[in-house]
Amino acid sequence: xxxxxxxxKHLITATGQRVTLRxxxxxxxxxxxxxxxxxxxxxxxxxxxxxxxxxAKGNILERFSAQQFPDLHSELNLSSLELGDSALYxxxxxxxxxxxxxxxxxxxxxxLTVT
Amino acid sequence: xxxxxQNSPSLSVQEGRISILNCDYTNSMxxxxxxxxxxxxxxxxxxxxxxxxxxxxEDGRFTVFLNKSAKHLSLxxxxxQPGDSAVYFCAASAETSYDKVIFxxxxxxxVIP
Numbered sequence: 432x433x434x435x436x437x438x439x440k441h442l443i444t445a446t447g448q449r450v451t452l453r454x455x456x457x458x459x460x461x462x463x464x465x466x467x468x469x470x471x472x473x474x475x476x477x478x479x480x481x482x483x484x485x486x487a488k489g490n491i492l493e494r495f496s497a498q499q500f501p502d503l504h505s506e507l508n509l510s511s512l513e514l515g516d517s518a519l520y521x522x523x524x525x526x527x528x529x530x531x532x533x534x535x536x537x538x539x540x541x542x543l544t545v546t
Numbered sequence: 547x548x549x550x551x552q553n554s555p556s557l558s559v560q561e562g563r564i565s566i567l568n569c570d571y572t573n574s575m576x577x578x579x580x581x582x583x584x585x586x587x588x589x590x591x592x593x594x595x596x597x598x599x600x601x602x603x604e605d606g607r608f609t610v611f612l613n614k615s616a617k618h619l620s621l622x623x624x625x626x627q628p629g630d631s632a633v634y635f636c637a638a639s640a641e642t643s644y645d646k647v648i649f650x651x652x653x654x655x656x657v658i659p
């Protein structure tokens with residue numbers, strides 16, 4: 432058990448809809464990262480928050496947004512969903528702000544299916 | 547443009563033999579490398595890492611080798627066990643680029659009893 436909790440485990444929704452994925456980081460970790468894993472793809476970095484502030488941005492679509500709350504949990508909001516957004520979405524956490532030299536601790540992911 | 551490549555999508559090895567998983571990278575700024583293991587329905591878990599100042603790092607049955615000139619690293623598992631069957635992701639980061647770790651597409655290892 433990594434200590435990172437993601438809810439829900441599965442989500443099925445229709446195109447055009449909006450969903451929210453939730454992540455609680457490991458106790459003591461201040462950074463939260465969101466990754467997307469599509470079929471046969473590696474983990475694509477979306478965005479990082481550190482102690483409530485956006486720290487780094489990756490290949491995140493404008494239809495997607497995220498935030499980290501004062502209790503350090505994070506939410507990833509996906510809107511105007513398209514079939515291609517179907518993927519596994521992972522949240523990870525780490526103690527510090529920098530990913531360099533600091534392994535990430537991953538949750539079990541949320542599988543999103545857009546129909 | 548894939549900066550971290552794992553050209554073998556899958557690998558099968560007999561129990562007790564050596565498993566060798568390969569990874570290539572293109573960005574010469576990468577100086578820290580990690581391997582993660584992922585079981586079905588679980589998130590990736592950190593396995594082993596290596597800094598560019600080293601060419602080998604060992605942890606029990608797992609050893610990672612780094613060849614900077616070839617921009618190549620490999621993970622050796624000896625001896626392989628059925629419980630090692632999982633997807634292995636190679637990942638890389640650069641101290642000068644603090645923002646993200648780049649993952650490869652993964653190699654699915656099957657250890658046959």
